[in-house]
Amino acid sequence: MTNQRFDTLDALRGLAMVWMTVFHLVYDLRYFKLVTQDVVRDPFWTWQRTLIVSLFLLCAGMGQAIATAQGQSWPRFWRRWTQVVGSALLVTAGSWLMFPDSFIYFGVLHGLALMLMVVRFTAHWGPWLWLLGGVAIGSKFIFENLLQTGPLVPWADAMNSMRWNWLGWISQKPVTEDYVPLFPWLGVMWWGAAAGAWLVKQQPDWLERPLPQALHALAGLGRWSLSYYLLHQPVLIALVGGVSWLLR
DSSP states (O other), X not given: OOSOOOHHHHHHHHHHHHHHHHHHHHHHHHHTXXXXXXXXXXXXXXXXXXXXXXXXXHHHHHHHHHHXXXXXXXXXXXXXXXXXXXXXXXXXXXXXXXOTTSOOSBOHHHHHHHHHHHHHHHGGGTTHHHHHHHHHHHHHHHHHHHHHHSTTGGGHHHHHSTTTGGGOOOSSOOSOSOBOOHHHHHHHHHHHHHHHHHHHHHOHHHHHSOOXXXXXXXXXXXXXXXXXHHHHHHHHHHHHHHHHHHTO
């Protein structure tokens, strides 16, 4: 397999970006008190977030499996990884300026940077990734119960602290604008890698099939997902904030 991008996967990643933009638009409208939807607590919106992050990480896992099958070099991987880490640091800095009491210290890009390394080293494990993904997802709920009512209760404060809550084995969600810990989300990315490896071996035609013209824009967006992720929220905040100021 040549070292190429696949429009179908890029379009799925682009769909995640559009879906995320709609979610963040409503979030920003609520922040500026232009709508009343409770994006933080309403199950309709919290499930939206779960599905958006899941789709994004599934695509990331698939991408790593495909890159591994194509023989992507380590220098190329580390260049991309460095871009993700740098972008995560920018998110932390920007969120600290706007939300100093709930800044983002382990959001989707921070989690992605860590998970990319894990998945890169394990992408060739094939069907075992399905099992590992299930264990990773299940561990979140097991530890939550153990920390709330089980023998790990004395450890709850330590696991809930910023030092360890990036693992995701917590009994209380931290106060932060975005939180995508290692568990359970590594499991989702492992499932994406498992699906990607299966597609490469069993259904390569699905990846290579041409997209309908109407979906080309989504594929283009998916190719620039990192840049778009960094830029869309500042633009939305500026636009929504401007409208809020005009309506005063």
